[in-house]
Structure formats: C-alpha cells, structure tokens
Amino acid sequence: MSNASLDAIAAKSDQPFPGAPNNWRRFFSFSTDHKVIGIQYMVTAFVFFLIGGLLAMVMRGELITPEADLVDRTVYNALFTMHGTIMLFMWTFPMLNGLSNYLVPLMIGARDMAFPRLNAAAFWLVPVFGTLLMVSFFVPGGPSQSGWWAYPPVSLQNPTGNLINGQVLWLLAVALSGVSSIMGAVNFVTTIFRMRAPGMGWFRMPAFCWTVLSAQMIQLFGLPSLTAGAVMLLLDLTAGTSFFDPAKGGDPVLYQHFFWFYSHPAVYVIILPIFGTFSEIFPVYARKPLFGYRFVVVSSVIITVLSAMVWVHHMFASGTPSWMRMLFMFSTMLISVPTGVKVFAWVATVWGGKLRLDTPMLFALGGLVCFLFAGITGVMLGAVPFDIHVNNTYFVVGHFHYVIYGATVMGIYAAIYHWFPKMTGHMYYEGLGKLHFALTFIGVNLNFFPMHPLGLMGMPRRVASYDPEFAYWNVIASLGGFLLGVSTLPFILNIVSSWVLGKRAPANPWNAIGLEWLISSPPPVENFEEIPIVVSGPYGYGSDESLVANNPAGELISEHS
Amino acid sequence: MTTPTTPEKPRSLSFRTVAQLVALVIADAAISVWVGRQAYLWMPPQASAEALLVDDLFGFLTTIGSFIFLGVTTALLYSVLFQRADKYDISDGPPVEGNLLVEVLWTTIPLGLVIWIATYSYQIYDQMAILGPMEHMNHVPNLGLMPPAEAATLPAVPEKTPIEVHVRQWAWEFHYPDQNIISTELHLPVNERARLKLISEDVLHGFYVPAFRVKQDVIPGSTIDFGFMPIREGRYRLRDSDYSGTYFAANQGIVVVESAEAYQQWLATAAQQPLTEADNRAFREFTKLGDRPISAGWKTVEPAPPPRVNFASSEEDSYE
Numbered sequence: 001m002s003n004a005s006l007d008a009i010a011a012k013s014d015q016p017f018p019g020a021p022n023n024w025r026r027f028f029s030f031s032t033d034h035k036v037i038g039i040q041y042m043v044t045a046f047v048f049f050l051i052g053g054l055l056a057m058v059m060r061g062e063l064i065t066p067e068a069d070l071v072d073r074t075v076y077n078a079l080f081t082m083h084g085t086i087m088l089f090m091w092t093f094p095m096l097n098g099l100s101n102y103l104v105p106l107m108i109g110a111r112d113m114a115f116p117r118l119n120a121a122a123f124w125l126v127p128v129f130g131t132l133l134m135v136s137f138f139v140p141g142g143p144s145q146s147g148w149w150a151y152p153p154v155s156l157q158n159p160t161g162n163l164i165n166g167q168v169l170w171l172l173a174v175a176l177s178g179v180s181s182i183m184g185a186v187n188f189v190t191t192i193f194r195m196r197a198p199g200m201g202w203f204r205m206p207a208f209c210w211t212v213l214s215a216q217m218i219q220l221f222g223l224p225s226l227t228a229g230a231v232m233l234l235l236d237l238t239a240g241t242s243f244f245d246p247a248k249g250g251d252p253v254l255y256q257h258f259f260w261f262y263s264h265p266a267v268y269v270i271i272l273p274i275f276g277t278f279s280e281i282f283p284v285y286a287r288k289p290l291f292g293y294r295f296v297v298v299s300s301v302i303i304t305v306l307s308a309m310v311w312v313h314h315m316f317a318s319g320t321p322s323w324m325r326m327l328f329m330f331s332t333m334l335i336s337v338p339t340g341v342k343v344f345a346w347v348a349t350v351w352g353g354k355l356r357l358d359t360p361m362l363f364a365l366g367g368l369v370c371f372l373f374a375g376i377t378g379v380m381l382g383a384v385p386f387d388i389h390v391n392n393t394y395f396v397v398g399h400f401h402y403v404i405y406g407a408t409v410m411g412i413y414a415a416i417y418h419w420f421p422k423m424t425g426h427m428y429y430e431g432l433g434k435l436h437f438a439l440t441f442i443g444v445n446l447n448f449f450p451m452h453p454l455g456l457m458g459m460p461r462r463v464a465s466y467d468p469e470f471a472y473w474n475v476i477a478s479l480g481g482f483l484l485g486v487s488t489l490p491f492i493l494n495i496v497s498s499w500v501l502g503k504r505a506p507a508n509p510w511n512a513i514g515l516e517w518l519i520s521s522p523p524p525v526e527n528f529e530e531i532p533i534v535v536s537g538p539y540g541y542g543s544d545e546s547l548v549a550n551n552p553a554g555e556l557i558s559e560h561s
Numbered sequence: 562m563t564t565p566t567t568p569e570k571p572r573s574l575s576f577r578t579v580a581q582l583v584a585l586v587i588a589d590a591a592i593s594v595w596v597g598r599q600a601y602l603w604m605p606p607q608a609s610a611e612a613l614l615v616d617d618l619f620g621f622l623t624t625i626g627s628f629i630f631l632g633v634t635t636a637l638l639y640s641v642l643f644q645r646a647d648k649y650d651i652s653d654g655p656p657v658e659g660n661l662l663v664e665v666l667w668t669t670i671p672l673g674l675v676i677w678i679a680t681y682s683y684q685i686y687d688q689m690a691i692l693g694p695m696e697h698m699n700h701v702p703n704l705g706l707m708p709p710a711e712a713a714t715l716p717a718v719p720e721k722t723p724i725e726v727h728v729r730q731w732a733w734e735f736h737y738p739d740q741n742i743i744s745t746e747l748h749l750p751v752n753e754r755a756r757l758k759l760i761s762e763d764v765l766h767g768f769y770v771p772a773f774r775v776k777q778d779v780i781p782g783s784t785i786d787f788g789f790m791p792i793r794e795g796r797y798r799l800r801d802s803d804y805s806g807t808y809f810a811a812n813q814g815i816v817v818v819e820s821a822e823a824y825q826q827w828l829a830t831a832a833q834q835p836l837t838e839a840d841n842r843a844f845r846e847f848t849k850l851g852d853r854p855i856s857a858g859w860k861t862v863e864p865a866p867p868p869r870v871n872f873a874s875s876e877e878d879s880y881e
Contacts, residue, residue: 072856073807142859147804153764153781154806159860246782252765253780292659318778326683333675344667347636353654354646372633376626383622383682385615385689389774392767392802456603458771460802463810542656
C-alpha cells in the first residue's frame with residue numbers, strides 16, 4: 001500500500017462548491033469548511049508572526065549596546081510585552097489551531113469538524129482580538145507595558161488615568177482569545193471522539209491527532225483559570241475591586257497562580273502538536289514505522305495529566321513555601337520522562353531508515369535537536385537551587401526560545417512544507433526550502449544560544465539597558481535575531497510563488513501513508529467521496545498492508561501494489 | 562522492493578558491536594565530565610556558601626545533560642550522514658515497529674535519572690536552607706561546612722537584628738536599625754550569615770545578587786525574611802530581578818562584603834554622616850528631558866525622588 005502509485009487521483013482537484021466562492025474569495029468569507037478555516041488561521045497567524053518578529057528585531061537593535069539608547073524605556077517595555085503576547089496568542093496558538101483544523105478531519109476520515117459554524121466563529125474572533133491588540137499601540141499611554149504575564153501591581157498602575165488604556169485592551173484581547181480557544185477545544189475534542197472513520201480505533205489514529213487531543217484537553221481545563229484571572233484583573237483595573245492589589249488588601253501572588261495554572265500547560269498546548277508533527281514526518285522521510293507507536297501516543301496523554309501540576313516552577317523565587325517548591329520540582333522533572341520517551345522513539349525511527357533529506361525532514365531534524373537542548377535546560381531549570389540563580393534571567397529566555405522558536409517554529413515550518421502540496425495542490429521549490437532551513441537553523445542558534453551564558457552571568461530578562469560585561473553575547477544574539485528576520489524572506493518568496501506558479505502536486509507526492517494522502521491535492525470540499533474504512537495502523541512503512549478497505553476518493557479505483 | 566517477509570528476530574550482539582558501543586559510551590562520558598567541569602567557569606565569582614552548592618549542582622546537571630545531548634545528536638548525525646536513501650531508491654526501510662524491552666528501558670532509566678537529579682537537588686536545597694517567605698528563621702542552617710552532629714551542638718548564636726532592604730520604583734535602600742543608618746550600598750561582614758528583611762513599598766521587585774546565587778521576589782504587603790552566607794570579600798552587583806515597570810533595568814545596586822573590622826568601621830563612619838540625597842539613575846533619567854532616544858511620549862509612573870541616606874554609593878559601576 002505504502003508504495004502504491006496514487007498519482008492518477010490528482011486529476012480530481014479544484015472541486016467547485018455549489019453556491020460558495022471557489023476562488024481566493026472564499027478565504028475572506030465566513031466559510032465553514034475546515035480546510036478554508038485552517039488556511040485562514042495559518043495566514044492570519046503568519047502575518048502576526050511577522051509583526052511580532054519586527055518588534056523583536058527592534059528589541060535586538062536596542063540590546064546591541066548596553067545603554068538604553070535606541071528607544072525610550074517605555075517603548076522597550078511595550079515591545080517585549082507585545083512581542084510575547086503576539087507570538088503566543090496571535091501566532092503559535094492560531095497557527096497550530098489552523099494546522100490542526102486542516103489536518104485532523106482529513107486524518108481521521110471525517111468530512112468536516114463536528115461543529116463547523118462554531119469553528120468559523122472561533123476563527124473570526126482571532127482578527128477581532130488581534131485588532132484590539134494592534135489598536136492598543138495608538139491609545140494614550142501606549143500598549144500594555146507590564147510583560148505578557150501582566151503581574152499586578154505593575155499591571156494595575158495605569159499612569160495615564162484613562163479608562164481606555166493599553167492594559168485594558170490587552171486584558172480584553174486575552175479574555176477573548178481564551179473564549180475563542182475554548183470554542184476550538186470543544187470542537188476538536190468532540191471531533192476526535194465522535195467522528196473517526198469506521199475501523200479507526202484509538203490505536204489506529206495518527207499520532208498527530210493524539211497530540212491535538214491531548215493539547216485541546218489542556219485548553220479545556222486550563223483556560224478557565226487564565227480567563228478568570230484576566231477578568232478579575234480587569235475588574236481591579238476598571239471597577240475598583242481588590243483581588244490582587246496589596247495596597248487594598250489583595251494578594252498579587254494569587255494572580256500568579258491563576259496565570260501559571262494555565263500558562264505553563266499552554267506550553268504543552270503548543271509543543272504537543274509539534275510532537276505530533278515530528279511523529280508524522282520522521283516515518284515518511286525515514287521510510288520506517290514510528291518506533292513504539294503506543295508508548296509515543298500514550299505519553300502525550302501522560303504529559304497532559306502531568307502538565308496540570310507543574311505550574312509553580314515559574315514561581316520558585318516568588319512567594320512560595322519550601323514544601324511547594326520541592327513538590328513542584330519533582331513533578332516538573334517527572335514530565336521529562338514521557339517527553340524523553342518521544343525523543344528516543346524519534347531517534348529510533350530515524351535510525352536505520354532510508355533517509356530523504358527534503359525540507360520538511362530537515363526542519364523536523366533541526367527542530368528535534370533544538371528541542372533536545374531545550375529539554376535539558378528545562379530539567380536544569382526544574383532544579384530549585386539552580387533555578388533560584390537563573391530564574392527571571394536570560395537563561396530562561398534562551399530556554400523557552402529554543403522551545404518556541406527552535407522546536408515549535410521549526411516544527412511548524414516542517415509541517416507547512418510537508419502538507420503544502422496537499423493544501424495548495426502545488427509543489428514548493430526545494431532549493432528555496434533548503435536555504436530557508438539553513439538560515440533558520442543558524443539564526444536560531446546564534447540568537448538564542450548566547451542567552452544561556454548571559455543568564456548564568458546574571459543578566460535579568462526584560463531589561464532595556466544592561467551592564468557592559470553582557471555586551472559580547474548580546475551582539476551575537478542581535479546578529480542572530482536579524483538573520484532570523486532575513487530567513488523569512490525565502491520562505492515568503494517560496495510559498496507565494498509556488499502557490500501561484502508551482503508545479504501541480506499529485507495526491508501523494510511523498511509516498512506517505514495516511515488518509516489525507518488518498519485524496520486529491522487539494523482535497524475536494526467535504527474531503528471524502530466515500531468515508532474510508534480503516535483496516536490497519538497509521539505507519540505501515542515497509543509492509544504491504546493496505547490502510548483502507550475502500551477507495552475514499554470515489555470513482556477512481558486505487559491500484560494496490 | 563525488498564521488504565522482509567518475517568519480522569526480524571533480534572540478533573545477538575557481536576563482540577565487536579558491544580566493544581564499539583562501550584567505547585562510544587566511555588568517550589561520551591569523558592567529554593561530558595570535561596564539559597561539566599567547564600560549567601564552573603560560566604558562573605560569576607563564588608561569593609557565598611550558597612554559590613558553592615549551586616555551582617556543584619549546575620556542574621552535575623551539565624555533565625548529565627551533555628551526556629544525553631551528545632549521545633542523541635551523535636546517533637542522529639550518524640543517520641543523516643550514512644543512512645540516506647540513494648537518489649532513485651524509493652524502497653522503504655525495515656518495518657521495525659518497536660521493541661518492548663528497549664522502550665521499557667528508556668522509560669525506566671530516565672525515571673531513575675530524574676529521581677536521582679531531584680533527590681540531589683533536594684539535598685542541595687536543604688543545605689542552602691533558603692527560606693520561603695512563610696517560614697521563620699529559627700536555626701543556624703548547616704551549609705555543609707561541618708557535620709550535622711557538630712552543628713547541632715554549637716552554642717546558640719545571639720540573633721542579630723536583620724538589615725531592612727527597602728525597594729521601590731526605582732531605588733534600593735538599606736536600613737541598619739541598630740545603628741540608625743540608611744545607605745544605598747549594602748555592606749555585609751564576610752563569613753557571617755546575612756539576615757535581611759525584604760520590604761517592597763509599591764510593586765513586585767526581586768532581590769538578586771548573581772555572585773551569591775540567591776534571589777527572592779520582594780512582595781508588597783508582606784515582609785520577607787531572607788538570609789545567605791557571604792564568604793568572599795569584594796563588591797558585587799545587586800539587581801532587581803522581577804519586572805517592576807519603566808525603569809526596571811536601571812534599578813541596580815552594590816553589595817560590599819568586607820572583613821568584620823572594616824564592616825564595624827564602615828558602620829561607625831556612616832553613622833556620623835548626615836542624611837544627603839543619593840544619586841538615583843531612574844530619577845536622573847526621568848528629569849533629564851531632551852536627549853532621549855526614540856520616544857512615543859507615553860506617560861510613565863514617575864520615579865520616587867532619590868533616597869536621602871547617610872551613605873551613598875560613590876562608585877556605582879565598580880563591582881566584580
């Protein structure tokens with residue numbers, strides 16, 4: 001099956017949808033097609049990625065010299081606040097939601113998500129709160145300058161005295177983002193539970209869907225805490241309540257618990273689908289089944305469970321008693337076990353394979369190396385005595401950028417290249433893809449490695465100016481940052497030009513196994529002419545087993561090898 | 562295409578393969594131990610007893626981390642270099658779906674490793690006895706400098722009055738209640754456990770001296786007892802480590818660790834000085850309009866006026 005030629009099916013593409021726009025205009029409409037919504041999410045998110053990246057480059061410009069001499073301190077503080085906020089709430093979450101939206105129904109053999117209108121509504125909230133965040137640059141006093149954690153009392157200070165200020169808009173945007181994500185999570189969880197194709201038992205489901213399920217469960221139990229915290233802070237700021245204001249008897253540390261109870265698991269909401277992407281991509285380009293599939297997918301669920309009890313590791317230097325520090329040190333380190341299971345499984349999948357180093361594979365390998373590094377510094381940070389030294393320093397910033405850029409963004413690029421032919425019906429340009437990979441990988445390491453020695457030396461995060469001994473590593477990091485800016489150019493050129501002019505993609509250009517590869521590129525509206533009947537596991541590389549008992553693409557009869 | 566018709570039986574490892582593996586593991590371990598030793602050089606000077614403990618822990622974590630990182634990346638690099646498909650080879654690799662023994666091993670070994678790391682970290686933490694804000698210092702912690710039995714029999718040391726650390730947007734101020742001194746420089750006697758009371762007058766701040774490896778958020782509305790053991794004379798940087806608003810980065814200070822005699826001398830001299838206005842970077846920047854970098858004209862919380870102190874730090878930027 002794996003080596004069956006399915007190119008013939010490619011003929012059936014560009015299927016018009018009765019009554020709906022079937023050209024580019026559909027991407028600007030309230031479409032309920034999960035594929036359209038997926039692409040809407042991804043393109044919107046990418047625009048915000050560029051904005052967040054520009055903010056970061058101005059910050060790196062400021063940090064290239066020790067003095068605060070490029071921008072005013074208030075501007076710098078707004079930059080890092082909005083950079084963090086945009087990259088999380090406007091880039092990674094919507095991007096991964098888009099990817100999951102596009103892929104999950106295809107991978108489980110469904111014609112759409114469980115609640116298509118809810119799906120569209122959840123997406124259309126994204127431009128709404130994105131606009132709120134952007135508008136905050138133009139209100140008096142500027143956007144929020146309290147960091148993306150918005151810790152009170154700084155976030156309650158409001159020097160302008162205006163009711164409409166950057167912090168209020170920020171809190172509204174975060175609360176709306178929470179609502180949108182909860183809507184999305186309900187949809188994903190329902191879809192995966194209820195709409196798997198006949199024959200697709202839990203242990204025949206692709207690892208990517210397992211990770212999406214695990215990630216979206218976190219949204220369901222975690223987001224209410226953050227959203228409630230944001231609303232309480234909003235009331236403190238506007239209505240004179242005193243949940244968190246110590247001057248009026250409130251407890252600022254309570255907010256930190258509300259915030260991190262969600263915002264640490266949120267890291268797993270981000271990284272789990274990336275784990276899923278790695279689990280999909282390594283088998284295809286190593287031509288081997290995913291090693292230890294059951295261990296790999298079950299470990300995602302274990303990560304979800306453990307992620308609910310690690311949040312205090314962000315507060316080791318805060319107002320936490322010793323017993324709490326020790327308890328959360330153990331739980332934090334424990335999470336490296338299921339994560340390690342995955343890393344070793346990917347290495348074993350690649351080992352002894354027949355590797356094809358196409359762009360998606362390069363990005364996946366690069367992402368894996370970055371993730372490994374981040375995982376190791378993560379365990380270090382879990383160790384309380386060491387964390388107390390580097391907490392709130394650049395060591396932490398370096399660590400999480402290896403997670404968020406090194407592993408996540410590289411994983412996202414891997415996914416985009418891998419499924420680009422499926423999504424657009426065109427092949428991308430391999431040479432530009434490889435150039436993009438080289439610039440990204442070098443840029444990530446130049447930009448984020450130097451942050452580790454800086455943190456060890458004691459440079460706090462969020463500083464607009466710093467002592468001269470930190471200048472050396474900061475210059476290198478800034479050069480890396482500018483290189484990362486440049487690295488997006490070949491990507492944009494590649495995506496835009498190949499989407500318009502690229503070679504037509506066959507149904508299965510990578511010879512991959514999976515329901516999405518059995519139908520045309522791009523898939524028709526409602527995906528499957530006939531709901532597939534799944535008869536084997538998802539990674540039958542090297543065996544002759546067939547994945548399905550019928551031909552989900554309809555009229556064409558598939559030829560099995 | 563050549564797919565095996567029966568699943569491969571696990572072959573017994575040849576002596577040669579075992580020898581190669583053992584050699585690789587030894588090489589990895591040797592390199593990792595070396596990297597772990599280097600880790601001490603990446604840290605600031607070891608100016609407190611806590612620093613010695615934290616650096617040992619970091620060296621240990623770096624050794625283990627390097628071992629894993631090198632092992633995994635070497636395997637990946639080998640695959641990438643030597644296990645690529647030929648250009649026109651479209652066949653699949655061996656259909657190995659897993660190996661229960663291997664999978665159980667790579668679950669249980671990391672689990673054991675994690676328990677080891679956590680236990681070691683716990684012991685270090687115990688020795689540091691960094692006190693959470695909800696506890697009270699009622700014993701002299703054993704810093705690993707003497708066996709616990711001996712430490713327990715020490716005569717009770719008379720409790721010193723703690724030095725009050727006041728922090729606000731954006732200045733550090735140190736109050737010595739017994740001598741009635743206010744200073745912008747924190748002076749501490751060497752080899753004597755420092756006792757501090759951390760007090761924030763407005764927002765969250767963080768007390769952080771990298772050379773001591775200690776850090777504690779200062780939380781408005783509560784007074785935090787804090788302690789550590791300076792063991793090396795010198796001038797060190799104090800930084801605000803928890804984001805505190807516009808001039809956060811400028812909120813720095815100096816800690817001076819000196820001999821008991823020099824410390825007493827300093828206390829005596831400082832007590833003689835009248836209160837004068839200290840230099841304050843945040844206030845200076847805020848009031849010095851003009852020659853500002855790119856500014857959006859956004860309104861900021863105004864810095865508090867410069868502290869009035871008996872002793873003001875004269876060499877703000879001279880430290881190790």
